[in-house]
Amino acid sequence: MIGIIGIGQTLFQRRSGRSLQSLVAEATRRALEDAGLRPAEVDGIIPVGGYIHVEDILAAADLPLQVADATPAPGGNAAVESLRIGSALIQSGQAHVVLIVLAKNGSSVNRIGDRVGILPGQQFRTQLERPHGWTAPVEWYAMICRRHMAEYGTTKAQLAEVSLAAYAFAQGNPNAMQFGTVLTREKYEAAPMIADPYQLYDCCQETDGAVAILIAAGSRDGDQLRRFIELMAVVSGRPRSPDDLTNRPDWYEIGLSYAAPTAYERASLGPDDVDAAMIYDCFTFEVIHQLEVAGFCRCGEGGRFVASGAIGPDGSLPVNTHGGLLAEGHMTGMNHITEAVRQLRGEAGRNQLDRPRHIAVTGWGDWGDGSLALLRGPSA
């Protein structure tokens, strides 16, 4: 079986003052130390995020040059998708130890808005969207949210619950960018509007930092038992249509709609077997949306689900126990995988859940490509 054998990260901050190569080197070194491996043992590389190339990583982290590599599409599905690609490199015998690494100066240099110019379907962006002032992810996804509010009665107060839960978890995570920032409902409501219905605290952080993850074949027996986190299933999918939102037959159908049933089937698990979920939370509604699509609640019930307390520390499905993209930092979902690993190992500090066995991690990319990973820890 294939699993995660090491994780490493830098500080998550606004202005790192460091090069991407420096961030890569630190996160990689920490992941290798965590796994008890030497750089020479890495023979597969997956760069995540579109900010850094394989060559940059090899040189920065003093890795062997003759490696197998593959690059996922940039965007928020890349982290979980890298687990799938990395597993394929290992299963096909092309690599034994795969380093998945993301580095970005997302706050100080590589702003999310700058990435819009390299997204798929660029002709629709330039011909049919930008001339009308529809230019940024917050504006695109606000429309899906607004439609859901009208169709299912999802409310602003329910969106607030997602943000309040993320900020509450961040208070137990000293690595979170919003550690020490208390968010109240009053503060949430008083924040500036960005793109209706999204206000400031409905939106994720922009972050400088790096995260590295090492995967390899292994077993859950013997000395590896405590640290080997099995990838039970990793599946990705894309919505109809993959390059345009406006004319999709079903606005709530996303890549995750296809990925989730297959992932559960391969893992022989159902949503009820999942003890916690790390949901790609670029914006508050996208948590509600993906909770529905991943089967944790019924379609249209996501708002009521998050308002019930289900996603908090004592709920039936704690979500984003690190604070997520909303409050820990935007590491393109790599930090959702590392948090799942920490929880399953029992290393999540003040936010540690009571012996979780299975954790789900979702990915969400720019036009709704999505994925589901199901991870199993040693106590399962």
Place this chain on the structure above:
Amino acid sequence: MSEYPIPDTSHPDFAPFWRGCLEHRLLVPACAAGHLNWPPRPVCQVCHDCIGPWVEVNGRGRLYSWTVVHRTKAQPFSAQVPYVVGVIELMSTTVLRMLGRCDIGLDAARIGLELVVDFVKIGTSVTIPVWRQAGKPSQIQNC
């Protein structure tokens, strides 16, 4: 005006649409079997046949979803906030939804609102569709 993201109206997949806008007509591509497509792609999304003639569609529709943009760094829109952008489902037998600026009050936006297309010039040579409430005059003169 130089900062306006003016589309390249010579793009082969879109040129007939932009020529239609100059004549204040809303044109969409059809395949040989008559399937209407939006957004324009080189092949029909129903039968995968090549796209052929462009046909005029009814410029009336209903708001399918919307947002009010309050903060943006994009030029020149940062000086125009707050403004409504919506997806308008055309009154057509085929589901066709177009994105556009909605020239309506910020509080008027609601799903299902009936809108009618209008056309405004941007720059010197490009005309784009905007959407307003039937019977109410356009407020947007020049984007």
